Amino acid sequence: MKQDEIEFLLHLLRTSDIRNFDMALNRKVYLLRKWAKRGWYEYGVTLDLGWLTTEGIAKAELTLAIISKSRQPGYGSSFED
Numbered sequence: 001m002k003q004d005e006i007e008f009l010l011h012l013l014r015t016s017d018i019r020n021f022d023m024a025l026n027r028k029v030y031l032l033r034k035w036a037k038r039g040w041y042e043y044g045v046t047l048d049l050g051w052l053t054t055e056g057i058a059k060a061e062l063t064l065a066i067i068s069k070s071r072q073p074g075y076g077s078s079f080e081d
Contacts, residue, residue: 005031006063012041013060016051 011021035041043050
């Protein structure tokens with residue numbers, strides 16, 4: 001995932017309002033359609049009024065956990081303290 005995609009996914013985990021996220025509309029539409037095809041995002045009548053599915057929430061939470069873990073001291077280091 002690209003950085004903007006990760007940030008957008010985490011934004012949707014916090015709130016379903018896509019309008020308050022600073023990203024080009026075409027990029028948002030592309031990502032939401034991509035996630036809908038993967039089963040991470042569902043919508044009714046219009047794409048911008050959708051929500052993350054259970055799978056999408058799980059993916060966002062996993063991404064958040066990986067980010068949090070990578071910020072811990074020593075993560076990714078092959079040396080023992």
